[in-house]
Amino acid sequence: MRPSSSSPHKSGMFSMPLYLLLILLLAGCAQEGPGESAPESPATVEVKRTNVVVETVTTRDLRELLTLPGSLEAWEDLLLAAEIDGPVRWRGPQEGERVQVGEPLLRIDSDSRQAALDRARSEAELRTVSRDRLRRLRDEKLISPQEYDNAAAAQDAAAAELRQAQVALEKSTLYAPINGVLDKWLVDRGEYVTAGMAVAELVQVDRLKVLLEVPEKDVGFLTLGEKVSLTPAQVNQTGGEEFSGEVIHLAYKADPLTRTYTAKVEVANGGGRLRPGMIVRVSALRRELPGAIAIPLHAVVDQEGRKLVYVAEDGTARQRDVRLGSVIDGRVVVEAGLSPGEALLVKGQHLVNDGSPIVIVEP
Structure with missing residues (x-):
């Protein structure tokens, strides 16, 4: 029996299209790439905003303030000195005690000064009696005028010695010239001092002062009599009590080195809460806005x-x-x-x- 010649022909016709279809499918997959997707629509993009x-x-x-640093100083800081020579016989108040004006602080050789005064007083009284007796005799023409003149001169000399002895006794006691605090003794009891030698330090603290260095750009904002506020610097603390002060002096001439103007502020310190040497901030009104x-x-x-x-x-x-x-x-x-x-x-x-x-x- 002869084999059919149509079978191979039909097989070739169907296999060729399938092969081409497979190639086209593979090429399409290669163009798209793994993990790629179609681009998003512009309407779906979110705008990044900053919080x-x-x-x-x-x-x-x-209120704009002018604030300057400064330090408190005693209104008066006096170094008291002896006015006569001699040993210190007595010291009165202790260091740190308040004293009043006229209060005795120290006495220097007052016993010998008192004895000298007593002798001078006796001599002056004797010379006075002698002069008066000779005046009567002169009036009665019993003595010459020269004798009376000599007695009068002797009485004048005795009176001068008496006044000198009185002054020496007064100077032997040192009195407080102001109300203040006896800050420090510089001599001990029994120590020999000479005239002009420093013996004590006395400070007036019922009112204080602050010296400020005001820059040129700010000096126009300060006026004499202006009220200012002071705040002491606080160590490891916040805040601080506020005190009031008054500008009592403002220099017209600038310091040639710093180009600043010195201002003096008076501070009342009746309560004694402020001390000389404290650092403070002084605030004054510069302008209102x-x-x-x-x-x-x-x-x-x-x-x-x-x-x-x-x-x-x-x-x-x-x-x-x-x-x-x-x-x-x-x-x-x-x-x-x-x-x-x-x-x-x-x-x-x-x-x-x-x-x-x-x-x-x-x-």
Whole structure:
């Protein structure tokens, strides 16, 4: 039987299309690549926004203060000296005690001075009696005028000796010339001192003074009689009691080295809570700023010499150039560039640019 010739022909016709189809399918898979997907639609892309904190810009009345450092000094700081020579026989108050004007502090050889005074007084009394007796004899023409003149001269000399002895006795006792505190003794009891030798230190503390060095740019803000406040420096503490003072002197001439003007402030210290040597801060009113805009200092962005801030507008950050003034209590006065009611960026402002999308997370 003859084999059919149509079987091989039919097999070739069906196998060729299947092969081509397989090649096309593999080529399509190779073009797409593993893990790739079709690009997203522009409507599905999410815009990245920066989280910020804002503060509403407001106006307020401000007082700008001039604050200068200084140290308290005693109103009078006296170094008392002996006026006569001799040993110290007595010392009165103890160091640190308050004394009143006229109170005796120390006596120098007062016993011998008293004895000298007694002798001088007796001699003066004797010379006075002798002069008076000779005056009567002269009047009766019983003695010559020369004898009376000699007696009168002797009485005058005795009177001078008496006055000198009285002064020496007075100087043997050292009296307090002011109300104050006996700060320190410089001699001991029994020690021999000479005239002019320092024996004690006395300070007046019921009122004190502060000497301030005022810069040239600030001297125009101080006036004589102006009331100021003083706050003692606190060590490891916050705050501090405030005291009042008054400007009683302001130099007209600047120091040639420091170019500052010396101001003297008087401070009442009746309670004795202040002490000479304490460091204080003196504050005086420089000027008042009614209706001023003041913002946190950290809200300002310094960009190549420009002072910038950012405000929130419709979900975006908007840049503002500002002109700044004084810094008062950690806030800087804005003289131009901001308006009341605007939402100022106080956190996140360094992460945005003009027009950057933002999200307010804390008003």
